[in-house]
Amino acid sequence: KDGVLLAADTAVSYGSMKKTKKATRMAQLSSESAIACSGEMADFQELQKILREKREADEIENDGAAFLKPRDYFNYLSRLNYQRRMKMDPLWNGSIIGGVRQDNGEPFLGMVDLYGTKIESNFLVTGLGAHYCQVLMQNAWKEDLTEQEARTLIEDCMRVMFYRDKKATDEIQICKVTRAGVQIEPSYKISSEWNLDWFKTMTNEFWRPIRIYQ
Numbered sequence: 001k002d003g004v005l006l007a008a009d010t011a012v013s014y015g016s017m018k019k020t021k022k023a024t025r026m027a028q029l030s031s032e033s034a035i036a037c038s039g040e041m042a043d044f045q046e047l048q049k050i051l052r053e054k055r056e057a058d059e060i061e062n063d064g065a066a067f068l069k070p071r072d073y074f075n076y077l078s079r080l081n082y083q084r085r086m087k088m089d090p091l092w093n094g095s096i097i098g099g100v101r102q103d104n105g106e107p108f109l110g111m112v113d114l115y116g117t118k119i120e121s122n123f124l125v126t127g128l129g130a131h132y133c134q135v136l137m138q139n140a141w142k143e144d145l146t147e148q149e150a151r152t153l154i155e156d157c158m159r160v161m162f163y164r165d166k167k168a169t170d171e172i173q174i175c176k177v178t179r180a181g182v183q184i185e186p187s188y189k190i191s192s193e194w195n196l197d198w199f200k201t202m203t204n205e206f207w208r209p210i211r212i213y214q
Contacts, residue, residue, distance in 0.1 A: 001144050003178035004098035004107050006036040007154045009161070010187050011169035018167065026175045028182045030055060033070035033099030034175045035077075038127035039114070040092040047091055050080065070099025070108040074118065082116025090114045094126030098177050105179050125157070128165050133157040147176075155190050162192055 008025035011018055026036040027048050035051070037044040054076060058068050068076075074097045084090050096111045111124040123137045140153045154174065161168045173187040 001146065002105075002107075003100055003147070003176060004109055005147070005150050005154060006034055006096060006098050006175040006177070007158065007172055008036050008038070009158060009169050010171045010173055011167060012041045013167040016167070018169075021169050021171055022187070024173060024184075024187075026173065026184060027051075028175075028184060029070075029073050029097070029099075030066055030068060031181050032102055032177070033073055033097060033108075034177055034182045034184070035073070035095055035097050036175060037093045037095045038129075039094055043091040043093050047077075047093060047095070051077070069101055070097055071110070073097055073099075074108070074110040074112065074120075077112045078116045078118045080116075081112055081114055085115050096124050096126060098175070099182075100177050100179050102179055107177075129157060129161055132160050132164055136160065159190055159192055162190070 006026055010021055010023050010025070012020050012023040023041060025038070025041075025044065026034060028034050029051055035047075037047065051073065054073075055066065055068065059066050077095060077097065081091060081095075092114050094111065094113050096109070098107075098109045100107045108120075109122070109124060110118060110120045111126060112118055113126075123141050125133045125137060136153065136157050140149070140156075145153075151174065155172070158168075158172045159170075162170045170192055171187050171189050174185050176183045176185065
């Protein structure tokens with residue numbers, strides 16, 4: 001209720017091969033805003049470079065002061081992605097920008113896809129998580145959601161993705177944005193449960209008679 005949390009796992013895959021489990025899929029844009037991305041890691045790195053140059057240009061133009069707010073980065077990214085898409089050279093990312101204005105404390109959360117489509121909401125999910133985690137978010141979100149409740153919800157969503165996505169990992173990273181600033185926290189592992197009766201009872205011996213008689 002007083003800020004924004006962004007989260008991502010730390011895995012990067014090359015096709016079906018997991019290249020690393022220690023990547024960072026988020027970055028600080030300014031003292032008020034941060035970005036997290038799903039999709040191509042190389043495109044995310046290129047996007048970081050473009051947004052960093054945009055921030056530096058803003059600071060140079062305004063003699064050291066930065067006037068780009070979270071919504072400004074959001075709108076700029078939308079126009080950038082649309083322009084790249086029209087040139088058949090898209091940045092293959094689903095990007096979420098979160099921030100809190102320091103002058104009035106207004107929180108902001110918006111998503112931009114590779115086509116430049118803009119969405120603002122109280123909660124947003126990209127990638128495969130958009131298919132698995134929307135219901136979890138809808139059922140748990142409320143107007144006065146506390147930070148601890150939000151962290152628990154994020155871990156529940158990430159746990160589902162770890163179960164369902166072979167390319168996901170159980171190590172996640174969270175970025176916290178409040179009026180006090182941006183804090184990208186160290187990654188940590190979430191708990192998971194694999195000691196399920198289903199794995200013990202629904203074995204090949206259970207299905208064998210059905211396959212034979214059919």
